[in-house]
Amino acid sequence: MYAQPDQYAWFAVLATAGPALLVGAAGALLMLLLGAEIPPLYLLAASLAVAAAGLLVGIQQVRPDFHARKAIERTIRWLLVGAALISIFTTFGILFSIVFEALRFFRMHSFWEFITGTVWNPGASFLAAAGRAEEGASAAQFGSVPLFAGTFMITAIAMLVAIPIGLLAAIYMAEFAPQRVRTLAKPTLEVLAGIPTVVYGFFAAITVAPIIVDIAGVFGLDASFNNAVAPGVVMGIMIIPFISSLSDDVINSVPDSMRQGSLALGMTKGETIRDVVIPAALPGIISASLLAVSRALGETMIVVMAAGMRPNLTANPLEDMTTVTVRIVAALTGDLEFESAETLSAFALGLVLFAVTLSLNLASVLMIRRFREKYRVNNL
Amino acid sequence: MSQSFDDISAQLRKRHRRSARLKWISMGALGLAGLFLVLFFADMLGKGLPAFQQAQIQVEIDYNEDAQRMGRAALEPEVSRLVSRTFERLIPGMIRDNPDLLGTSETRWVLADGEVDQYLKGHRHKLNDSQQATVDELVEQGRVELKFNTTFFTTGDSKMPEASGILSAAVGTVMTMLVTLAIAFPIGVMTAIYLEEFAPDNRLTQIIEININNLAAIPSILFGLLGLAIFINFFGVPRSSPLVGGMTLALMTLPVIIIATRTALRSVPDSIRHAAFGVGCSRWQVVRDHVLPLAMPGIMTGSIIGLAQAMGETAPLIIVGMVAFIPDVSASFTEAATVLPAQVFTWAGEPEKAFVEKTAGGILVLLAILIFLNATAVILRKKFERRW
Amino acid sequence: MNMQTAPRQTDQATPAVGQPHTRNDKACHDLSIRIRDLSLWYGQAQALKGLNIDLFQKNVTALIGPSGCGKSTFLRCLNRMNDLIPGVRIEGLVEMDGHDVNAVKMDEVALRRRVGMVFQKPNPFPKSIYENVAYAPRMHDLVSRKPEQDDLVEKALRDAGLWEEVKDKLHQPGTSLSGGQQQRLCIARAIAVQPDVILMDEPTSALDPISTATIEDLMDRLKQQFTIITVTHNMQQAARVADYTAFFHLGEIIEYNDTNTMFANPATKKAEDYITGRYG
Secondary structure, three states: OOOOHHHHHHHHHHHHHHHHHHHHHHHHHHHHHHOOOOOHHHHHHHHHHHHHHHHHHHHHHOOOOOOHHHHHHHHHHHHHHHHHHHHHHHHHHHHHHHHHHHHHHHHHOOHHHHHHOOOEEOOOHHHHHOOOHHHOOOOOEEOOHHHHHHHHHHHHHHHHHHHHHHHHHHHHHHHHOOHHHHHHHHHHHHHHHHOOHHHHHHHHHHHHHHHHHHHHHHOOOOOOOOEOHHHHHHHHHHHHHHHHHHHHHHHHOOOHHHHHHHHOOOOOHHHHHHHHHHHHHHHHHHHHHHHHHHHHHHOOHHHHHHOOOOOOOOOOOOOEOOOHHHHHHHHHHOOOOOOOHHHHHHHHHHHHHHHHHHHHHHHHHHHHHHHHHHHOOOOO | OOOOHHHHHHHHHHHHHHHHHHHHHHHHHHHHHHHHHHHHHHHHHHHHHHHHEEEEEEEEEEOOOHHHOOHHHHOOHHHHOOEOHHHHHHHHHHHHHOHHHOOOEEEEEEEEOHHHHHHHOOOOOOOOHHHHHHHHHHHHHOOEEEEEOOHHHHOOOOOOHHHOOOHHHHHHHHHHHHHHHHHHHHHHHHHHHHHHHHOOOOHHHHHHHHHHHHHOOOOHHHHHHHHHHHHHHHOOOOOOOHHHHHHHHHHHHHHHHHHHHHHHHHOOOHHHHHHHHHOOOOHHHHHHHHHHHHHHHHHHHHHHHHHHHHHOOOHHHHHOOOOOOOOOOOOOOOOOOOOHHHHHHHHHOOOOOHHHHHHHHHHHHHHHHHHHHHHHHHHHHHHHOOOO | OOOOOOHHHOOOOOOOOOOOOOOOOOOOOOEEEEEEEEEEEEOOEEEEEEEEEEEEOOOEEEEEOOOOOOHHHHHHHOOOHHHHOOOEEEEEEEEEOOEEOOOOOOOHHHHHHHEEEEOOOOOOOOOEHHHHHHHHHHHOOOOOOHHHHHHHHHHHHHHOOOHHHHOOOOOOEHHHOOHHHHHHHHHHHHHHOOOOEEEEEOOOOOOOHHHHHHHHHHHHHHOOOOEEEEEOOOHHHHHHHOOEEEEEEOOEEEEEEEHHHHHHOOOOHHHHHHHOOOOO
């Protein structure tokens, strides 16, 4: 015998159940996708028939000189490959679903207008979908510039908060803090990243926004309760640990010989950090920041709850402005017809968001790889 | 020629000050981040803790004829406005179910109106002066009290703040998480096993690896678009159901579980594998009987962390419609349901002030669960941590 | 001539070696660095055991001995690099220019300006070749204007024997050089600050023989301007470059002597055994 007895049994089970399950799944898929009407009873019968045939063939094959173990290993291997491919399917699923629907949108509205238009007013588009376009007071306009302006404004505010605080906190943890403080501070900061975004959204809308309005009032400025500063600042707080944790790792993996070389020249610790350690760690820090920007661009709940709904092209962060993600949510939560231009516009916005975040992520990966190769660090 | 130590020290004074400044500023930055955390939790506790108490009122209920049609008739006129309307609406039904009640009367503690609750807690309220006087009087008589809010944990959503609770959202969360784990855990672990133990180092493997890392960084809302376009529109999975929510979140959790499992598998030393191969195990037997058991604590830790992440996620669930108004606990995976963070989102959008407190209360429950999960993960890791 | 003394036998009051003396064509030596009863502990383990030694200016002193004998640790006491290691405790006196190096009021940054260091593995900064050299003098206000700075960089690179090789690519990263060039860049970086003493911690152990020879020549030239103290594993190197040699063993200085005497006619059995290759 080339295998243990139970392996022959397992082989028989595989031979019986495998093809039968495949037939069942194929039938179900056919029904779902093509709307083919196959009575479940027939499907069951077909599966059973295939199972019986499989069992017969399986038993035929079971001989003392048959490598049952190899057959089982092969099946398991294919199962594992199948599981691994699901992640690929997911990416392509996201890509195709977005691209497909976005293309439908661009058939209704010009791509150029979408990219360069400064007015986002989907107001009457649902009437057009209902075939009553003439009744709408004004034609729908889908110029995404104000949405991206709002997104970038809030992202910029978030980065203004997160990068200095995160980087400085990382410098303190890696260069100055006693070991005890470090082991405590890092997980504590990471709690900030573990808080659900919906909670931050509530915090931004209920607590931070009124404070911003009050502060602006002190300076005689008029701030909206949906100002861009509140979601920006809160998003920045959320992102601090992204920057601080990764920067801390990167600063720690800058070789100690660099620091010693600088100190031995009579540099102070501060100068060593500023002029030697940070420049050496820069690719890693940039990588962390790019990842943080990507994260901020795609952040949804904080802006949905705390930023405005009104597309507003302005440079004043105290005014209300809206973002790409807010409009995606707004377009998909109403009781709109799926075919309407407004609903489909969500996918067009999603496509741009996907492209931007994807390139940021890839750039970030490239930067960290450069750092890793330069100092031969493997744990990043 | 060279300078003396004293000369150099004098020159250095300014540079030392600057160096010290960097230390203090960076320490301040860390302190500031810590301060944010403290302020945040203080704010949430301050806003949310009152939600666990609710005003109750002791009333005389007179099950008379009129009360069969209109519950309010059973209550004394001056206090009837102070009783929650949800309770008033129950009275006709109570009489219908138990006709013996008709003509009797009883004294019992019932839920007070939300405005009374807010008044007692010193928040903004809409009670007029005479109502306030009545409430004050009742408080003195001991007939109005803040009691532990069991309603919050035993009911679903409601349009009336005093009667709304998190039960249906909590059940929805559990169901959604079951679906998520059922999909993400086996697929994630299998993918990791393939990549770590079986995969040849070829182009396909590299693509899968890059793809997984990238998937972990894609904005969550795009997973919602995928769920909407593929699961709902293409495969016809019912909208708003724990099934579609769980499937969507599973795809998001997948990379977390894969990465954690790979790390756990990689930390099992090769000597174990060599030993197992040496006694004639096949590759799969090595993995199943030797590597997986040793990697299990790490895999569990990673999965719990992934689960905690999925549990707090809201954006993709909004897109697949899980923000519905769900007053009753849903019974199946295909019925409309909501989850805790989505419930928080819905309440945050309610205009009544009393819902602010409910929102913060819901947040506290959510945070408590997440802290519990993460603490479990940390303890698991500490307990089973092994150095090879 | 120069006498050796095992530091153990030395009286505190009378220096072990270094009465002003003349040797060959050289002028009078000044007492540059005086060490008395220097002990060092890493946690519980004692790495240096009551060392006494006087080091001479404008000379090359080589520290030799088997691995783990404390020679690198001793070297790092001279510019307080051991401060960076947690759990280090130092007792005794390291005196330089009349100051106690380990005193609380001694500014270790000022100390390191006068006592430069070159490490075992070349560690150029992640900057251009030019910046690697110009950075420290600029920070120390040794140069104020750009032309002055250019001159200083050129002089330092010339002194380090690297100028001809890099003058056309000053703005390329320092890491683009070969290992031997990188080490000379590190030497140029150290001498650009114009220190009094340069410590070298096995400066050639990571280099090929040709680069090693270049750096040995360099040391010979540099001792006109600087006091050089070098740790080496390689006894031939000590014999080639050093004027004085100290033999370390298990945290003690067994013998400290004129290099010629040390290698031709060592006074202690242990030193003789080590030099003749009986152990080490």
